[in-house]
Amino acid sequence: MDVQLGWPDLELVRELGDRGSVTAVAEASHRTPSAVSQQLKSLQRRLGIPLVERDGRGLRLTDAGRALADSATGVATALAEADASWRRFLGDVSGTVRLASFFSASELFIPGLVERLALRFPRVRLDTFDEDVSQDGFADLVADYDIVVAHRSDDTEPAPRPNIRVVPLLREPLDVGLPLGHPLAGRAAVEPADLVGEPWTAPPVGFPIERALLALSARAGQPVRVVRRTTHLPLMERLVSRGQCLALLPRYSTLDHADGRFALVPLTGLRAGRHVEALLRPDREARRVVAAVLEELRAEAAQISAGR
Structure with a gap:
């Protein structure tokens, strides 16, 4: 069967692959889920092959769907490159x-x-x-x-x-944030073993700083004691400055905030960064x-x- 594919067909498949559900595609394209579902059914019927399959509560592309999605990326990139070439000509x-x-x-x-x-x-x-x-x-x-x-x-x-x-x-190194009155605050550097038994604040599981803290724990040979969880770095800094806990803090993001409030000490014996x-x-x-x-x-x- 000779099936002519248009850009709306290719774009639909790519969006389904990226967003994982008809509802998400509908929201992004300002349409109803019913309209998106009908377009998908019509395309699969014309092609005679499934383009998506169930993946839990969502959808994932079949091999055929992925091939079409890759084609969509190629078409979209070619169009963007043509537009960029014209804009360069115009300055x-x-x-x-x-x-x-x-x-x-x-x-x-x-x-x-x-x-x-x-x-x-x-x-x-x-x-x-x-x-x-x-x-x-x-x-x-x-x-x-x-x-x-x-x-x-x-x-x-x-x-x-x-x-x-x-x-x-x-690459941003992670340093140890210490209260100014902490015995380690004057050190040029600290090692994981120096930090055993300290209370910590850290982001939730799955964030880079939390993963680095787990690596520190493994290197020290003892679990760390996390007393506060937050993704908000200013809160982590304030907890450290008030002497309530320690934290691994990103160097470039934190350096300007540390002066006179808390110590930012490099960590040795472990490559920690993001x-x-x-x-x-x-x-x-x-x-x-x-x-x-x-x-x-x-x-x-x-x-x-x-x-x-």
């Missing part, structure tokens, strides 16, 4: 870019990024959003944003996702305006790394 860098990042990355990158864009690309509008999820959850956000700033711990590698580009920004990366779809990266924002984001990250 035009303009438009809106939606960037999502976790809280401390927003504080670290966005003020400088806004200043850079104002100087080099004044016709670019940057819309920013806070998304603080576990390190495995960032890849799911690329369907909704042009750029997603994510982090992962030293002990993990990016999960292979062929339709997501991973652009390294920087990798900060930009995640995006290949077709989004091909857009001229997104590439411009990504370029300035990488420049800001390089300056932060060099300056600290």
